[in-house]
Amino acid sequence: MSAESTQSAEAEELQVSEAQIAVHWKEESHYYPPPQFIGQANASDPSIRDRFSEDKFPECFKEYADLLTWDQYWHTTLDTSNPPFWRWFVGGKLNASFNCVDRHVRTRPNQAALIFVPEPEDEETQAITYRELYRRVNETAAMLRDYAGLKAGDRVTLHMPMVPELPVVMLACARLGVIHSQVFAGFSGAACGGRISDSQSSVLITMDGYYRSGTLLDHKVKADEAVARAKEEGHEVDKVLVYRRHPGQYASQTPMVEGRDVFVDEIMPQFRDKLVDPVSLPAEAPLFIMYSSGTTGRPKGCQHSIGGYLAYVTGTSKYYQDIHPEDTYWCAADIGWITGHSYIVYGPLSLGTTSVVYEGVPTYPDPGRPWRIAERLGVNIFHTAPTTIRMLRKVGPTEPKKYDYHFKHMTTVGEPIEPDVWRWYYEVVGKGEAVIVDTWWQTENGGFLCSTLPGLEPMKPGSAGPGVLGIYPVIYDENGEEVPKGSGRAGNICIRNPWPGIFQTIWGDPDRFVQTYYEKYNKDPKSTDWHDWPYFANDGATQAPDGYYRILGRVDDVINVAGHRLGTKELESAAILVDEVAEAAAVPVVDELRGRAVEMYISLKPGVAATPEVEEKVAKIIETEIGKVARPKNVWIVPDMPKTRSGKIMRRVIAGISNFTDVGDITTLANPEVVEEIRVHVHEVKQAKGEVAKLSEKEAEEIKAFGQAE
Numbered sequence: 001m002s003a004e005s006t007q008s009a010e011a012e013e014l015q016v017s018e019a020q021i022a023v024h025w026k027e028e029s030h031y032y033p034p035p036q037f038i039g040q041a042n043a044s045d046p047s048i049r050d051r052f053s054e055d056k057f058p059e060c061f062k063e064y065a066d067l068l069t070w071d072q073y074w075h076t077t078l079d080t081s082n083p084p085f086w087r088w089f090v091g092g093k094l095n096a097s098f099n100c101v102d103r104h105v106r107t108r109p110n111q112a113a114l115i116f117v118p119e120p121e122d123e124e125t126q127a128i129t130y131r132e133l134y135r136r137v138n139e140t141a142a143m144l145r146d147y148a149g150l151k152a153g154d155r156v157t158l159h160m161p162m163v164p165e166l167p168v169v170m171l172a173c174a175r176l177g178v179i180h181s182q183v184f185a186g187f188s189g190a191a192c193g194g195r196i197s198d199s200q201s202s203v204l205i206t207m208d209g210y211y212r213s214g215t216l217l218d219h220k221v222k223a224d225e226a227v228a229r230a231k232e233e234g235h236e237v238d239k240v241l242v243y244r245r246h247p248g249q250y251a252s253q254t255p256m257v258e259g260r261d262v263f264v265d266e267i268m269p270q271f272r273d274k275l276v277d278p279v280s281l282p283a284e285a286p287l288f289i290m291y292s293s294g295t296t297g298r299p300k301g302c303q304h305s306i307g308g309y310l311a312y313v314t315g316t317s318k319y320y321q322d323i324h325p326e327d328t329y330w331c332a333a334d335i336g337w338i339t340g341h342s343y344i345v346y347g348p349l350s351l352g353t354t355s356v357v358y359e360g361v362p363t364y365p366d367p368g369r370p371w372r373i374a375e376r377l378g379v380n381i382f383h384t385a386p387t388t389i390r391m392l393r394k395v396g397p398t399e400p401k402k403y404d405y406h407f408k409h410m411t412t413v414g415e416p417i418e419p420d421v422w423r424w425y426y427e428v429v430g431k432g433e434a435v436i437v438d439t440w441w442q443t444e445n446g447g448f449l450c451s452t453l454p455g456l457e458p459m460k461p462g463s464a465g466p467g468v469l470g471i472y473p474v475i476y477d478e479n480g481e482e483v484p485k486g487s488g489r490a491g492n493i494c495i496r497n498p499w500p501g502i503f504q505t506i507w508g509d510p511d512r513f514v515q516t517y518y519e520k521y522n523k524d525p526k527s528t529d530w531h532d533w534p535y536f537a538n539d540g541a542t543q544a545p546d547g548y549y550r551i552l553g554r555v556d557d558v559i560n561v562a563g564h565r566l567g568t569k570e571l572e573s574a575a576i577l578v579d580e581v582a583e584a585a586a587v588p589v590v591d592e593l594r595g596r597a598v599e600m601y602i603s604l605k606p607g608v609a610a611t612p613e614v615e616e617k618v619a620k621i622i623e624t625e626i627g628k629v630a631r632p633k634n635v636w637i638v639p640d641m642p643k644t645r646s647g648k649i650m651r652r653v654i655a656g657i658s659n660f661t662d663v664g665d666i667t668t669l670a671n672p673e674v675v676e677e678i679r680v681h682v683h684e685v686k687q688a689k690g691e692v693a694k695l696s697e698k699e700a701e702e703i704k705a706f707g708q709a710e
């Protein structure tokens with residue numbers, strides 16, 4: 001063998017072994033949907049699979065588009081002339097607010113559209129009928145147009161908690177064609193400010209405070225920080241509209257800024273009973289931007305369209321959430337995340353159902369709270385994330401038994417669910433009566449990508465299921481070779497085809513859009529055939545012989561904490577803002593409740609002493625720059641980071657140390673000796689704190705793969 005071919009054989013072997021990490025777990029058995037569910041399911045006829053088979057693509061999505069009311073019907077289902085900037089339902093015109101509100105006012109004016117459950121249990125629940133929602137959305141749209149001066153195409157940043165004003169504002173924006181960018185309220189003012197300047201929003205809409213674990217938090221203070229941060233980045237905010245959690249009573253310590261800030265409850269009376277015609281907009285006009293953390297640099301503003309997005313979330317809400325107008329549906333996610341946009345607001349309201357909005361912490365004031373809400377409101381569809389399920393199981397394993405509620409359907413989303421936790425969800429929360437869908441998807445995707453069809457396909461604990469209707473997944477290895485179907489071997493999951501819910505671009509950065517999601521597996525950059533443009537999800541997965549996908553987690557360096565995606569680069573950039581810090585590296589650590597938590601490794605500038613104060617400063621700055629969710633479980637000050645000879649920090653090695661797993665081959669490091677020193681210190685402290693994790697094989701594989709994409 002020539003030296004060259006030996007080398008490439010070695011390279012190939014190395015790549016194959018990285019991409020196709022063998023993952024061993026017990027194959028779980030199937031659970032079949034209860035007959036009473038099948039009888040009433042929206043998707044109960046198996047021919048639905050044929051209607052969405054690949055030979056019917058893209059026309060199959062007409063079925064989703066036809067769930068909407070169009071002002072002008074579209075002429076082209078999918079335009080692929082400028083890949084991968086797909087255009088769906090071209091020629092069509094519609095309004096999202098009309099579809100979620102007006103059309104139901106005609107058919108069911110007095111049915112509740114939203115039910116708001118405040119966190120304090122003694123505060124009244126508010127049922128907002130479709131007629132009342134119509135009135136509020138119109139008045140708010142009039143205020144946004146006539147007071148704030150907003151018009152179609154403008155961006156506005158929302159930093160709102162889980163209160164009904166949030167969906168009202170979103171729908172008011174949609175009515176005008178104003179592009180909303182809602183930032184999760186738990187995020188810091190600084191994080192919000194970065195998103196304001198990136199989206200160039202001239203208006204910020206916020207609330208003075210909201211309840212979290214029994215405390216009325218000061219939230220307005222973050223608005224001042226956000227505006228200051230945006231200004232540092234060269235962007236001015238003209239107006240800050242401040243809702244008050246209790247109208248007339250100001251809950252914040254920070255003064256209102258003259259000429260900039262205004263209390264919404266003081267100006268709204270001017271707009272009483274005002275009606276605003278929904279603006280008829282092209283299907284491809286943007287509906288909203290939702291920021292998501294990525295591998296490098298700033299968060300990415302995922303831009304979603306009106307027509308494609310709304311059709312996709314409506315269709316998937318109907319068939320996968322099994323929503324009927326007469327259901328009472330509760331998705332306990334936050335509207336500040338894509339799950340809330342798609343499956344609290346747009347999908348459920350487009351179908352004309354009743355959607356519950358809960359303000360607070362699920363375990364407040366006690367772990368029976370969610371089940372009391374379900375019992376009292378007659379919730380029959382429940383949707384949450386594994387992290388919440390784990391927490392509820394830990395603090396109240398038998399609570400659900402005490403309450404008389406009955407779910408027909410439950411969802412899990414956001415991170416992989418352990419089969420054991422799945423079974424508790426099924427048996428105890430669902431009382432063995434509810435079907436479960438494990439839905440895999442991302443901010444970028446608009447709606448579900450993998451899930452079982454609840455009335456037709458059996459469930460399997462820990463597996464998301466097959467691609468959903470009209471989605472054709474594939475698993476590729478690092479070289480772009482398809483990993484054999486059903487082989488159980490791991491690789492990178494991709495979607496071979498475009499779909500209506502896919503985001504249109506990264507706001508302001510189309511090159512990054514192409515590079516992050518399409519470059520890796522693109523077959524021909526000049527091709528206008530969608531077959532040449534698989535979507536790279538950046539998640540690892542395996543496919544079992546039954547065709548079900550099991551998602552293994554991120555292959556890039558994103559850490560999924562309780563379902564929140566945190567970019568390692570963002571965490572690290574925050575840490576090095578601390579004066580004493582020279583270098584920082586963020587790694588995931590397996591955490592019983594949150595799935596993953598963040599651990600930071602830092603090295604200090606010469607002459608700086610390692611003190612607990614520095615550790616605290618790092619933890620604190622991550623909270624202020626990113627948010628409390630990101631607060632590291634531990635900050636480790638190390639003499640030096642383990643590095644390759646080219647100077648790259650080996651995150652895989654420190655991730656191994658943090659998780660008590662194999663650190664892998666360290667012989668190629670520039671400084672292999674530090675590894676043992678770090679290990680001894682970290683393990684000693686962790687043992688003393690009782691933080692010794694026992695990882696499953698799957699978790700160990702994920703940790704091993706961490707940082708390898710760099």
Ligand code: WTA
Pocket residue numbers: 292337338339412413414415416417438439440441442443444464537538539551552553554560563564565
């Ligand atoms: C992970 C949330 C396993 C995955 C809707 C994905 C999941 C990231 C699942 C997206 C699931 C989401 N099973 N992993 N059912 N759902 N993920 O953008 O790694 O906040 O890439 O969207 O969460 O998170 P995002």
